[in-house]
Amino acid sequence: MFKMRVFVILMLVWLAASKTTWLRCSEDLEEQIESASDGDFLRANSNCEWTVDNAISIRSRITIRGVRAKLKSGVGLTAIFKVLEPGVIIEDFVLTGNKDSVKEAFRMSLILVFKSDVTIRNGVFYDSSQNGVAVRANQGASDIVGGLLENLEGHGCERDVVSISTRDNGLRGTRNITVKNIRAYKSRKKGAVEVSDGAEDIIVDNIYAERCVYAVDIQDHSKGKLESNNRIKISNVHAYRCKFAVRSETTDIGHSDIEISDVYARGCTRTMSLKNIMNLTIYNVRSEGNKGTGNAIELMNCDNLVLRDAHFGNRLGSVSAVWVKNSKNARVYSVKLTSGSAFKYGITVLATLSKDFESLMVEENDVASAKTVGIRILETNPQSNLGNIVLANNIGTIRQS
Numbered sequence: 001m002f003k004m005r006v007f008v009i010l011m012l013v014w015l016a017a018s019k020t021t022w023l024r025c026s027e028d029l030e031e032q033i034e035s036a037s038d039g040d041f042l043r044a045n046s047n048c049e050w051t052v053d054n055a056i057s058i059r060s061r062i063t064i065r066g067v068r069a070k071l072k073s074g075v076g077l078t079a080i081f082k083v084l085e086p087g088v089i090i091e092d093f094v095l096t097g098n099k100d101s102v103k104e105a106f107r108m109s110l111i112l113v114f115k116s117d118v119t120i121r122n123g124v125f126y127d128s129s130q131n132g133v134a135v136r137a138n139q140g141a142s143d144i145v146g147g148l149l150e151n152l153e154g155h156g157c158e159r160d161v162v163s164i165s166t167r168d169n170g171l172r173g174t175r176n177i178t179v180k181n182i183r184a185y186k187s188r189k190k191g192a193v194e195v196s197d198g199a200e201d202i203i204v205d206n207i208y209a210e211r212c213v214y215a216v217d218i219q220d221h222s223k224g225k226l227e228s229n230n231r232i233k234i235s236n237v238h239a240y241r242c243k244f245a246v247r248s249e250t251t252d253i254g255h256s257d258i259e260i261s262d263v264y265a266r267g268c269t270r271t272m273s274l275k276n277i278m279n280l281t282i283y284n285v286r287s288e289g290n291k292g293t294g295n296a297i298e299l300m301n302c303d304n305l306v307l308r309d310a311h312f313g314n315r316l317g318s319v320s321a322v323w324v325k326n327s328k329n330a331r332v333y334s335v336k337l338t339s340g341s342a343f344k345y346g347i348t349v350l351a352t353l354s355k356d357f358e359s360l361m362v363e364e365n366d367v368a369s370a371k372t373v374g375i376r377i378l379e380t381n382p383q384s385n386l387g388n389i390v391l392a393n394n395i396g397t398i399r400q401s
């Protein structure tokens with residue numbers, strides 16, 4: 001009972017100390033925010049829009065709601081918000097960048113998050129010269145642990161709407177971040193969400209991208225094993241007229257335990273391209289109306305791979321619906337081609353290295369509509385060994401050599 005009374009008293013003291021403040025349109029936004037104290041709730045009238053020419057540093061644990069702000073034309077290397085305190089909340093905002101007035105070397109994200117347990121939600125980004133929001137530990141600081149990025153939309157961002165990364169080549173980590181309900185339109189160089197350079201325990205859910213390079217990307221920058229991304233769960237991805245729904249630009253440094261599910265690609269060049277990922281699981285993929293000359297799902301050097309329940313509709317000029325190369329213990333189940341899919345091959349498994357790949361299972365696939373061969377298994381190196389091969393309950397022709 002005593003502990004409860006103490007807790008109630010502390011809460012009352014905290015509530016008394018904090019306050020709600022309406023931001024004044026006619027006054028400098030930076031001064032108003034930087035003078036706030038822990039616990040303050042800052043609100044903005046939706047009719048206000050501030051022009052920012054210097055990054056606003058948030059050093060108190062505050063909530064900011066309803067801000068509309070734009071970067072001054074020609075101002076480079078400048079964010080609108082720099083979050084330098086844990087637990088900050090920024091919500092219900094509209095932020096506009098100045099990408100058409102700055103050179104690529106001077107690009108910058110509109111929000112920079114350097115601390116843990118920050119919430120960025122219910123916001124729209126326009127014309128960022130880099131990302132909408134970037135989460136990355138500050139140089140020499142502690143890891144970022146925890147955070148929520150949700151209900152965010154980007155229009156014409158040069159790179160990603162949301163970028164999750166680390167610092168010092170993975171030495172300063174970022175983990176336990178949830179990213180959900182993100183929409184990207186016309187991101188010229190990237191897409192909706194990027195997870196990179198050693199991020200761990202990241203949830204990415206309900207992502208939409210239209211006319212972007214990709215919806216979701218996993219990446220490293222070839223700086224060593226600390227940049228391996230691990231335990232990433234990606235689900236409910238919709239890509240329309242993008243190059244990829246999901247892509248990785250990953251080197252062979254130990255990326256592991258990545259799960260991708262419920263992906264829908266329509267009118268994309270390719271559905272997925274993933275490489276150098278161990279313990280990769282992919283299921284429930286739908287691809288329709290795609291236009292490209294390559295393979296729809298391309299997986300390379302992905303040991304302990306499981307691909308299950310991938311369906312392909314109309315697609316022109318493609319080689320193989322599923323293409324798996326140099327992947328140990330691969331499992332491919334329930335791939336289905338419709339009669340109008342126009343693939344030359346349904347499933348291609350290729351081994352080119354002098355290596356024992358231990359086992360391969362290809363089961364319960366319906367690839368009879370492939371134009372040339374339904375399933376082809378190729379060991380092009382005399383020293384390649386796919387090991388124990390199980391082919392069961394498949395519909396379509398099979399060629400093994």
